[in-house]
Amino acid sequence: MRKETREYNFDWMMWNAFSAASRLKSGTDKEYQTILKYIPYFKGVVGAILGTGEPGEKFIGICSKYLENLVFAKEKGKKTAITTFCFSPAIFYAMDIMPICLEVLSVMMTFTYKRGTSEFLDYCNEVGFTETSCSSQRGTIGAYLAGIGTDIDMIVTDTPGVCDTNANAFSFASAYLKKPFFQLDFPPDLTGERSREYHREDFKALIRFLEDNTGKKLDYDRLKGHLVELAKQDELIAELEDLARIIPSPVPVPYNLMVYASRFLFAGMPECTGVLESMLKVAKENAAKNISGLSGGVEKLRAFFCYIDHYAQNLQFWQMLDRNGICYQGNILSHFWSHNAPHVAHYHKEDAAYIIDTKSPDALIDSLGMINSRMPMVKSIRGPYDAPNMWLEDTLGLAKIYSADFIVYNGTPGCRNTWGMVKLLARDTEKAGYPTYIMYADAFDVRVQSWEATEERFMEFLKVRRLV
Known part of the structure; x- marks a missing residue:
């Protein structure tokens, strides 16, 4: 890792960038346009998110707040816990633990900085962790392994996804940093x-672990409050998903x-609820006017991504879809499995969904277990x-209910579990009538395949399959 990279704490640097971005719209439009001239490397991502209006402003605001909470967690007397996107943070917030x-x-980091997370990815390899592991964890954990981040407790x-490279990243970090795991x-x-x-x-064993490492007992009343808020978020997401079924979809591409970033950061917290409410308001207004959420106003195709997105700088993935009139019907991350989700009711999959019960401490624990397992x-x-209830059934069900014209797989070279079966999945989705494209890029590292090559091959697929 370069000496220059070590000069700034990773999370402090990110907080300052997002904090500044969250204030860009506080002045006049003329002032905003003038400021963009002075941030050439950031104006792309700023424009992509703030271009969505109030929801974008709120989203950048909660990202800034999350990073601020992270940077100052120790000063506020909070414990910190490195965790993953597939772990609902509600239990952490209930115990005053800052989830990282x-x-x-x-x-x-990837969509904000031109250099991406390459140095942090490589640093993991420098200290002994395999380069064939998932880049989604290495892109951040390298900073903490190098000691340029908030102290970890x-x-x-x-x-997630029974992903061995994901699990190994966390166990390696625990051994390297000598932290409880x-x-x-x-x-x-x-x-x-x-x-x-x-x-x-x-989950009961987890609660005992958290109590032992914080010196605090779980406050079940506080946990209940977070789960009540989480249930409210489920209702808002269900409404957004229902609106997305309309043709043309009134839901903007980003x-x-x-939705999923807000939920991963602030599940059960009012910050996430505020962003969802703002998005729902815009989507309802578009639906009432029967207009598309695409910036060009014309919906040409509808795509469903059966795994994850591509996070190249400046949200180029979302901008590509929007520019080509492709309505983005989400991916495996953005569709949650609460009992009131449209796809749950439509396919009568209530047994595979979760329902939040707050009647007793045991019911709260069961609810947490169901949420995390789904x-x-x-x-x-x-x-x-x-x-x-697994990948193929979920993919076909979601593609059908949201009227997708084609399906796309994208991940990282470290997604060995899905790479081991994606060709079989694609064979079956093709048989079901969905042209299916397998991307060979890395969602977090453009050194594997440049964004320009990724976009060119994506558009080639659309042309070869006569979708455009």
């Missing part, structure tokens, strides 16, 4: 009393990113891809 979500921080994770596990079956009992006991990836990619 590696993957979302990697996304922030513990590491708490689960196994806890990992939730998941049985191969999603439903049934045996699985519910497993999740219940696993909203899916804003987080994106954890829910869909835990067993054989073609088993009930």
Whole structure:
């Protein structure tokens, strides 16, 4: 790692960038346009997000607040825990623990800075971690391994998508930093009393671990408040997803990113609720006018991504879709499995969904277990891809309900679990009538394949399959 990179704490640097961005719209439009001239490397991402109006402003605002909370966690007497995007942070907030979500921080760095996270990715390899692991964790964890981030108290994770490279990243960090480590596990079956009992006991063990490492007992009344707020967020997301079924969809392209990023950072907190309410307001207004959420106003195609997005600088992935009139119907991260989600009701999958029960402490624990076991990836990619309630069934169901014209797979070279079965998945989605494109880029590292090459090949697929 270059000496210059070590001069600034990673999270402090990110907080300052997002804090400044959150204030850009506080003046007049003329002042805003003038400021953009002085931030040539940032104006692309700023324009992409703030261009969505109030929701974009609120989204940048909560990203800034999250980073501020992270930077000053120790000064406020809070413990810190490195965790993952597939771990609902509600339990952390209930215990005054600051969750450090590696993957979302990697996304922030990747789409904000031209250099991306390359030096942090490489530093992980320098200290002994494999380069074949997932870049979504390495993009941030390298900074903490190098000691240029907030002090860490513990590491708490689960196994999203039964992802070995993800789990190994956290266990390596725990060993390297000599920090307490806890990992939730998941049985191969999603439903049934045996699985519910497993999740219940696993979560009770987690609570004991958190209590031991914070010196505090879990306040169940406080936890109840967070879960009530989370249930409210589920209702807002369900409304947004219902609106997305309309043709043309009134939901702007970047909203899916804003939905899952807000949820991963502030599940059960009013910050996330505020962003969702703002997005829903705009989507309803567009629906009332029967207009598309695309900036050009004309919807030509509808795409569903069966895995994750591409986080190249300046949100170039979302801008490409918007520019070509492609309505983005989300990915596996942006569709949650609450009991009131449109796809749950439509396919009568209530047994595979979660429902929040706040009647007793045991009910709260069961609710947490159900939420975590049904987080994106954890829910869909835990067993054989073609088993009930798994990847193929979820992909086809979501593609159908949102009227997708084609399906796209994108991940990282470290996504070994999905790479081991994506060709089989694509064979079956093609048989079901959905042209399916497998991207060979790295969602977090453009050195693997440049964004220009990625875009060219994506457009080539659309032309070869006569979608455009």
